[in-house]
Structures are given as C-alpha cells and as structure tokens.
Amino acid sequence: MAFRDIVGHRTLVGLLARSIERGTLPPSLVLAGPSGVGKRLAAVSVAQAMNCTNPTASGAAVPGCGVCPACTRIARGVHPDVNILEPGDSGTIKIDQVRDVDRAQIMRVGMAMSLDHPLLGVGLGNYVSVFSSYNVSNMKREAPAHNMYLDLAAQMGIPALLLYLTVLAITWRGLWRMESRMRAEGRTRSFPFLLNLAIQAFFVNLMVFGLSGDVEFDYGAFIMLGAAVTLLAAEENSTARVGASGRN
C-alpha cells in the first residue's frame, strides 16, 4: 500500500504529496473524520513518502513506492523512525506513551554513540551536545535534595557506600578489560561485546549523573551489576574453554 493507492481524497492527497516534495510539510497534521475513511492509511502513507529509499521507482505523481525496505517496514509498523501510538483501554493516548517514544529515541542514539566511540573517549561534553537536540525537558524528574552518593551514605552508611563503589569499580575494570580484549580479537559485533558496552554506559551514567542527583539509585543498579558479573563470568568460561581446546 502506498500513497497512490489511497482511494478518493484527491485534493487532500495532492496537497500532502506536493508539501512532501517541496519540503513544506508542517511539523504536525491532524487528520479528522468519521471512522473508516482512510485517516490512518493517509498518515502511514505520509510516513512512507517521507522515508522512502526509492522515491522515483514508481514513476507516480506522488512519492512513496510502497515496496522498498523502508516503505514495507513502515507498513509493518517496525520502522525505527516511525512510531504509531494508539489509545489504550482508556480510549486516550497517555503522556507516558509519548515520553516512551523520546526515551526509545535517546536510547538508540546512546547505543549508536557507545558503538561509535571507545567508551571513555566519548566524554560527557559529547553526550550533552548530542542529547541537547532532543526534547528531554518533559522527561526530567523532580530534582532530589541531595546527590546520589549523599543519599546512599545517609541510607547505607559510609562503609557500605565505599564497599558499593569498590564493587562497582572492580566490575567496571573487568568489563573494560573484556572490551579491550574483544576489540583486539575483532569481536565488536558480538552480543557479549554489545551487552558489555551497554552495561558500561549504564555505569558511566550512574556515576556521572549520580553526582547531580539526576539519576535515582534504585534496583536498576543492582540488576546491571548482576548482569555485569554474569557476563564477565560467562566470558571468562568461554575464553578458558577456547584456551583449553586450543592446547589440544
């Protein structure tokens, strides 16, 4: 299904097609009307026309071929840049659904950055400049009175805080060494490598933003710590097995 397959609504479809071709499509559009007239189809077709990787293949007067990988992904609802939000049981779209779209987008950008740069070379400054182009203002939490470390010290005591930071540092060092080894072996697209980077990115986030109180200390930290230790143990086991079979 593509733009040109929409039945009827010639004036509207022509208007949309011209706006897309001239790059004058407004930032938001409301398609209103009774159910069943093709509002959703028109919206999906606009998304296809804007993301089509083969816009001239159809030779049609309207953009969007409907058959290229981008167009088919959009039709199946799995294109990474096209989000379809639908009302839940309440019959309305909740603000949290909209925020989830922002969160997913920021996560994708974060993962891409972690893949592109050795972790500690990214630098906080780079994160800020990239993330500043996204609207994160509606995602901010209420700022706590203290930073994460003060909260931890108050709740767990200084010795427990030092123990926690030591465990974190040891685990992080292990992950970092594992990353260097896998990079040297050219295993930069393997699942353990990607998971390793994700966990390291989480720890950096926790350590850096914990100072300003922007990160809440919660069970997520313990879950990621557990995942890191499991990953390290599994990787050590597989390296030991490779070493043992290599000697035979």
Ligand SMILES: [Zn+2]
């Ligand atoms: Zn296409």
